[in-house]
Amino acid sequence: MDQTLGVEDRYALITRRLELQNGRSGQRLQSLLADSKAIKYQWATAPTGKPHIGYFIPLIKLADFIHAGGEVLVEFLDSYAFLVNYKFPWEQVRHRTKYYRWLMTAALEAVGVPMAKVSMVDSTSYQGTPEFMVDFWKLCALCSQQDARDTGAEVGSSTMLSPLLTPLLQELGEEYLGVDVELGGTDQRGIFNLGEQFLPELGYEKRVHLMNELLPSLTGGKMSSSSPAHTKITFLDDAEVVRDKIAGASCKAGIVQGNGVLPVVQHILMPVSEIRTRHEANGTNGFKTEGTLFSVAASGGCRNYSTYAELERDYVDGTVGPIALKEVVVDALNMLLDPIREMYKGNEAWRGEDQKGYPEDWPLP
C-alpha cells in the first residue's frame, strides 16, 4: 500500500476507469476506506473458453486495489462454468479451471500485480457444505425464474435449468468468501443487482460492486470468446499471430469510432505502462521513453505520451497514423504477452491441463 495516499486519493485510484453499480456502492466504499480496513476485493471468472486479452482490464485494476491497501481474491467459478456449458463433462471443466489458474497467475505477474496480496480459490472448494447448501436453497426460494433470467442475456435466453442457478451461486460466494467488494465487467450488472436484492434477506450485507468496461473486438463490437479468432487476441497467441491480427484490425486513419486498436492502448497498454512505471523507478519497457508511458512514430518524429487522451487527439488530427500505431501496439502487446508464453512453454502441468481441458485444440494422439 502506498502510505502517501489519503482516503480521497485511494477512492480515486480504486474507482478510476470503473463504473459504480450504484450510489450505495460509492458510499460504502468511502466508509470502508474511512475505517482504514484492508479491503478484500473479489474478481471472479468462469473457466469456459480460452481467455482473450480483454481479461487484462480487470487484472490491471487489481494492481490499483492493492496499491490502495487492499487484498485480492481471484475466484474460479468452476460450478458456474459447468452449469452454463451443457456439453463439457465436469472433469473437463475441472481441467479448464486449472488451466485458468495457471494463466491468470502468469497474466497477473505480467501486468505487475504484487502476487503476495493475491489469493485464488475454486467455487466448489466452499460450496459442498450443509451451510452453503441451505443458504443456496434459501436464495432459490426467494428468486423467481424471471429474476434469474433478468440477470443477463445468456442466462435469460436459455431453456435449460442449470444457467438459472449461476447468478445466485456467484453472489452467495461474496458472503462465503468474506469479500467487501466485487469487481466484474459491465455485463455483470444484473448479477450484482440480484445479489444486492437477495443477500440482505439472508441477513448478509450487500457488497460494493464495481464494473470495468469490456474490451471491444479488433473489428468492432464486443470481444468475445465465442467470436471468430481474428476478432480477438488470446493470452497465448504467438507473436506472429498477434502481428497478423493487429494488421487485420479495424483502424481507419483519424477515426476513433469502431477502431479496434485504440481501445487496446486505452484500456490495456497505457494502464500497464503506468503500473510498470510505478514499480520500476528506472524501468524501460521498450515502448516508452523514460518519464512517459507510450511512444509512437508520428509526423515530425517519435512522440511520447503520458496519457491516452493525448494520443487519441494526435490520432484524430492525423499526427499519428494507423500503420505507426499498429506497429507499436504489436510490439507492446508482444512484450506484455511474451513472459506469459514463456511460462506456458516451461510449464508441463499447465500444458497438460490445456490438452485435457481443450482437447479440440490438440492433434489426436
Place this chain on the structure above:
Amino acid sequence: MDQTLGVEDRYALITRRLELQNGRSGQRLQSLLADSKAIKYQWATAPTGKPHIGYFIPLIKLADFIHAGGEVLVEFLDSYAFLVNYKFPWEQVRHRTKYYRWLMTAALEAVGVPMAKVSMVDSTSYQGTPEFMVDFWKLCALCSQQDARDTGAEVGSSTMLSPLLTPLLQELGEEYLGVDVELGGTDQRGIFNLGEQFLPELGYEKRVHLMNELLPSLTGGKMSSSSPAHTKITFLDDAEVVRDKIAGASCKAGIVQGNGVLPVVQHILMPVSEIRTRHEANGTNGFKTEGTLFSVAASGGCRNYSTYAELERDYVDGTVGPIALKEVVVDALNMLLDPIREMYKGNEAWRGEDQKGYPEDWPLP
C-alpha cells in the same frame, strides 16, 4: 420375512393395490426378487402441512414390503418442503420435519409395520457434501426448465425458481440412499419419469418405481392438505372430530361413485385389518369378528366381510346402508388413530415441534 412365500407370491404381495411406473419396473422387481436380495424400499414425504389419513395408504404398503423380506427407508424431504413453500422459514420447516418424524413413527406403529425393519433419514443429512453437489449440478445441466415443469402441476405452475429443483433432488436421493425401489403416490409419476431419464446419464441405475392410489376427499375429489378441514381427517383429529367429519361425508345409499367413506374402508381399514390379522393370531380389534376383516350392521343382522369387494356389493344392493357404514368406519378409524393421539399426548418433544412448526394452530403465548 415370511419364508413360506415364493418369488411370485412376494411379487404379488409387493405390488398389490399398486401401479407399476412401467414394464421395466416390473421386470427389475422380478429380477431383484429372483436374486434373493433384501430389497431396500424408499418412501419419501415432504414435511409441509399436517398429514391426513391418506398417508396411511403408503404406510400400509411398507408392511407388505417388509413381509416380503424387504427393508424400508422413510425419507423426510426437508429441503424439498422448503423449496416448494416460499413462505415458511427454514427453521420452521426443520420443526415440521421433526413433527413428521414423530407422526410417521406413531402411524407406522399403529398400522402394525415392524419398526425393526424401518429406518428414517432427512434429505439434508446427505445433501451437503461436495459429491452430492456436483451430481446435483450435473442433473441440473441435463434438465431443461420444461422437463422440470412437466413433473407435476404444482412445480409446473410456479414462477419461482426453487420448485424446479425439487424433482431432481428427490430422484438423486434414490442413488445417495442406495435404495432399489421407491414408492410414491400416482402424483409422483412425472418425478419418477425424470429420475429414470437422467440418473443413467450420471452412470446410476434406474430405480423401480411403484405408485399407490391417492385417497379421495371425504366429499369427493382428491384429499389434500390444502383443502378445507371437513374434507379430510388428520392423524391427530379428536375422536369427536372424526365422528363429525365422517357424519358429514358424501355417502349416498347404494352409490359408490363420489362416496367419501367407502374408499376409507377399501384403502385403509381393510388393509390395516389384514396386517393386524396377520400379526395377531388371536387378535381382535373391535371392528371385526375373528376370521374376518370387517363387520357392519346390515339388514338381517351384522355381516362379516373378508374382502372389500363383498362389502361394496352389499352396499350397492342396499344390504348395508350409509348410517351403519359410517358408524363402523368412525369406530374403526378412532381405534386406529387412538394410539397415535395417545403417543402425541404423552410426548412433550413432539408437541413442542408442533408448536414451532405450526404456530398458527396454537394460541399466542
